[in-house]
Amino acid sequence: MSPRPALAHETHSGFVSALLSAKANPELGDAASLYDWLIGSWDVRVVDYAEDGSLVESRGEWHFAWVLDGRAIQDVWIDPPRPQRKPDMSRKNNRYGTALRSFDPNDRTWKVIWINPVTGAHEEFVAQRIGKGIVQAGRDAQGNPMRWVLTDIRTDSFRWYGERSHDHGHRWTLEAEFFARRL
Structure with a gap:
């Protein structure tokens, strides 16, 4: 006799309880403060x-939680928000992805991996606090420098912007800005 297949809610419940953590792991110490203020929606x-100078405005939803025994922070970034999504949406400016931020105790840095299955994006960054902001720096698939910057950080709001350089970091092009308000 084969075992009965797990019901969807049983599978999801086990996965969610194994993934989510109520708080940062105490081993992170002060390192947790770089990102712990993001927890929530x-x-x-x-x-x-x-590239032509035009801009497109939209709305999104962003959710952050401690995961993996409180040793990482994962987010889910959705633009447009779930109630506005349609099955036949264009891939352009369509974001339904996740970033995993984990602290590396060996070099005492936060590593960030972003994946957007809608567009196939996969990007990696190293984060550091610079002044009152956080700069996440990496390279795109063509080797161009990129940075994602969290700035204007307050209890209930922050600004995120993404830039890329096509000349080895001499000039930067602003590609996107996100203006977040805590729910």
């Missing part, structure tokens, strides 16, 4: 800048 106004 955010409403986001998005501005995407096209």
Whole structure:
């Protein structure tokens, strides 16, 4: 006799309880403070800048939680928000992805991996606090420098912007800005 297949809610319940953590692992110590203020849900106004100088505004939802025994923070970034999504949406400016931020105790840095299955994006960054902001720096698939910056950080709001350089970091092009408000 074969075992009965798990019901969807049983599978999801086990997965969710194994993934989510109520708080940061104590081993992180002060390192947790770089990102712990993000925990929760955010409403986001998005501005995407096209190469021709035009811009596209949209709305998004962003959710952050401690995961993996409280040793990482994972987010789910959705733009447009779930109630506005349609099965036949264009892939352009369509975001339904996740980032995993994990602290590396060996070099005492936060590593960030972003994946958007809608577009096939996969990007990696190393994060550091610079002044009152957080700069996440990496390279795109063509080797161009990229940075994602969290700035204007307050209890209930922050600004995120993404830039890319096509000349080895001499000039930067603003590609997107997110203006987040805590729900």
